[in-house]
Amino acid sequence: MTAHAAPTFTVVHEVAGRMRLRSRRLYDPALDLAYLEALIGALPGVDEVRINRWGASVVVAHDGRPETRARVLNLLDHVPPDAYAPGNAGREEVSALTVTGQGLAAALTPFAPQTAAAPASWLMGAPTLLKGLHTLLYDGVKVEVLDAAAVGFSLLRRDYFTANAIVAMLGLGGYLEHWTEKRSDDLLKSLLRPAVEEVSVERDAREIRIPFDSLTVGDLVICGAGELLPVDGVVVDGDAALNQSSITGESLPVHVSEGDEVLSGAVIEDGRIKVAARAVGRETSMARIGRFLENSLRTRSASQKRSDELADKLVPVTFGLGLVLFVLTRDVSRAASVLTVDYSCAIKLASPVAVKSGMHTAGHCGVLLKGAQALDNLSRIDTIVFDKTGTLTRGDLAVTDVRPLDGMAPHALLALAAGAEEHYAHPVARAVVAESRRRGLPLPPISQVDFIVAHGVSAYVEGERVLVGSRHFLEDDEGVDCAPVRDEARALRREGKSILYVARSGRILGVIALRDELRPEAAEALAMLKERGITTIVMLTGDHRDTARSIADALGGIDEVHWELKPEDKAAIVRRLQESGHTLAFAGDGVNDAPALLSADVGICMPGGADLARDSAQVVLLEDDLRLLAVARDVADRTRLALRRTFQAAVGFNSAVLLAATLGRISPVVSAFLHNASTLCIVSYAAAACRRRPASADFLEAIKPSQEASHVRHP
Incomplete structure (x- = not known):
């Protein structure tokens, strides 16, 4: 049995709107708990999620509805493979109770007899020592090795207060760092909850739009080119090319037709299908939610990776300096002071906090x-x-002129073009269809519709082939002579209008002019x-x-x-x-x-x-305003500046502490305190600097005074 398959989650305690579950599956080091927490939190009706790996428990607060409870249990029983990411384990969470106990133990150490202080201190320092040894054997000289060496040196020289104080400060620092990083994760996750969407369904032989939440099993869902498939089901009519890369990883489109099973999350690249829904509900959008979460919470930019690599290269320098000092001076205290200084903590923590805070700010700016x-x-x-x-x-094209040839009525030309383009997801097609509906024109029966991307539409009306599209499509690709409308089209173009050509059975029928503001x-x-x-x-x-x-x-x-x-x-x-x-x-x-x-x-x-x-x-x-591009640029520039400043601050301050420790001017306890305090200050600055909204976004107050919260949730 694989680690991904067992064991399942069991509800161990439950009250209205809150349940605690347990499973040994949480011990799996490959399970990305932050990702799993995000997946659960993205389910509709879920208010809060907390996961404790070592307690093997998950606590979920929700709206109390049976459907919400069922969704949570279903997700935990079928944890998606994407939640397993070997080698991507995050920092271990330190509980507040553990931090409090470590602080009390360190404070009481000077008053305890040696016979009690010695075993208690070795026991308290054992996790740090074991973690450092494991890191040294499997990952090389990293920050965990520095921590273990500093604690080990202090224990060997029987300076139990220093050893316990270092352990307590490491615990407190880890707790506060995890809290800061989790807050930035939570802010980002709040942007990723799916919004209520509308879908097209066939009911009573009519195509209508309904809210996504109103879908039921058995509904006939209609999807066209460029749309996301919202349900799992079976194709009952039509055929299409599906892009399933977000689900299967396969980049090539897959052709589906009547009788084929399809999964939610696939994108229709071409064609139009009618799907009988077999599974409905927001959980069918898991692939889409998961993709955003994976990109936003897991990935690091090239700049972050470079900073992390440089920070890792500085750890052996600190370790080597501590060992050299010990060999030359035999001063264990001075060596321990050096070993408590680490460049990588501040750099590695400030970087994701700055980036996630910047992404959150951008999200709330639209x-x-x-x-x-x-x-x-x-x-x-x-x-x-x-x-x-x-x-x-604007993309809201409007028909301005309908110019038919040979005595054909304008409304007949418009209805013919609208019938061919009725189901084409393109601004030009939408404009023509909208104008025909505004005039109350009945559309002719159309068959064998073929959409030629960026060119036009081919369809059959009463056995005759109708072409609607650009001059290039009709004249160069299809051999239709457009000379009879050339002068008309040229005059309309000089007015800044776009031209749509219409032909039937190889003969040009006229042109339709549109304008886009x-x-x-x-x-x-x-x-x-x-x-x-x-x-x-x-x-x-x-x-x-x-x-x-x-x-x-x-x-x-x-x-x-x-x-x-x-x-x-x-x-x-x-x-x-x-x-x-x-x-x-x-x-x-x-x-x-x-x-x-x-x-x-x-x-x-x-x-x-x-x-x-x-x-x-x-x-x-997320807002229909091009000025948001300048806002996004400002957020990106501010985040880059914050990353550079945090890197400079981390290197500068820790170098000063390292120099003082090397000269023997500060004790190991003071060195550990200064290092952890500087890390927290730098991380706090990164979060605060990147969460400020740029002045260029002030125009948003005028265009969306009360809609910000609802819009930022749209994926």
Whole structure:
């Protein structure tokens, strides 16, 4: 039987809204308790979770509903494999009771007889000594070895008060450090709880939108391109290409059709399916929640890793200096004073606290960061590439003109185009469908719909093939002669409008013009980014050259414009900029932006973006305002500055203490006190510095005076 399979959790005590469970599974060193705690805490109805590894217990406070209790028990009975991360064990939690007992024992040591103090002190120091020996044998010279050496030297010279005082201060320091780090984890976890979502279902032969929580087993859930599959179930109609990388790790899309089983968390890259739900409830979103938690709570940025590596290299220096001093002076007290000084504690603790606090601040300002590396990269970018539609513009296209040919009625052309594009998740399609509904037009029956990403739609109406899309799609790819509408289209483009071409049976029927308004804050946002060191701003669009240039001129601050692009063109431009030495972010919101979002150093998705875009991005804006990019940059810069200052403070202060200890000016107890006090001060500074909201976020008070708490919870 594997460690992952047994034993199960047993409820040992329960009152209304609170239960304590036990399991020997918690002794498994590979089980990431912080991750498991986060998974339980992300369940709806759960208020608080506490896990004690050595007590083998889990305490869960919840809303008292039977469904919540069942969810918790189900999760603990089926702990996901992701919760096991060998070699990723965190710092051991020190209980307040243990710290209090150690402090009392150290304070009473001078008044105790030698016959009682000696065995008690060796017993009290044994865990530190054993841990140091284990670390030395398996990991080399680390901070645990320094602690064990300092305690061991004091015990050997029968200085029991010093030995016990060092153990007590190590315990107190560990307790306060764990408390500080846990607070930063809890702040971050609060951003990761899933929000209530809506899904499309078929009821009474009609497609309607209902709250996610209203789903029941047997519901027919409808999902289209770019959407996240919200349930586990069986496909009953349609076919699609599913991206299941978040569940299985497989990067290639999987084709599913009628009769295939599908799992929640998969993203539909292409197609449209109807799924009979077999499992509903928020636990089906576990893969999605787990991905955010893993990125945000487990991963470290490259900068953090470099700081940790340098801190580890300083530990042997301290250890060697202590041994040399002992050999040269035979002064055990001086050697113990040196060995209580460690650079790595402050550096390794301040770094994750600063990063998590920064991520929490960004979240409450309206920016969700998926991991430490995203924050690190944001502070280094010099270029931002914008996809025009939905980022620099509102993405709310509106139909302005319907121009048919050969006496065809405008409403007939519009209804034909809307019928073909009714289920296409693209801003242009949504605008055409919305206009047809506003006019109350009945849509013709459509069959064999084929969505060609970034080009258009092909569908059949009464046996005739209808094409709706760009001029390039109809004329270059499908061979439709668009000359009859060329002058009309050119005139409309000069007005800054986008053009949609409509053809049937290989003959052009007319054009539909649409306009997309610029975001009112876009020009200000671009100026703010320039002030923050962004040297190059690039705009990409699938629009015609005239439309693209008109928008760029209106915005100002744009250094490059690329038009009439395909999705693969966008990713290619991103790679070209990277190869020329730029560190860049890409901002987009559509299904066809996913390749570019993945290619960029930082992928940024707008709040109304498709699920595939949100899944691909490292940064998700939670408020519909481009100025949040400048806010995110400020948070990233402040976090980087805090990390640099904490590193300098840790090295500077500990070097001073080390020098004083080397010269014999301070005792081991004073040295241990100064080291632990400096660590706590540095960690507290890291948390406080990174939790302050930047002044650039003041505009948020005007746009969301009472919505901040609800928005930051959206994943």
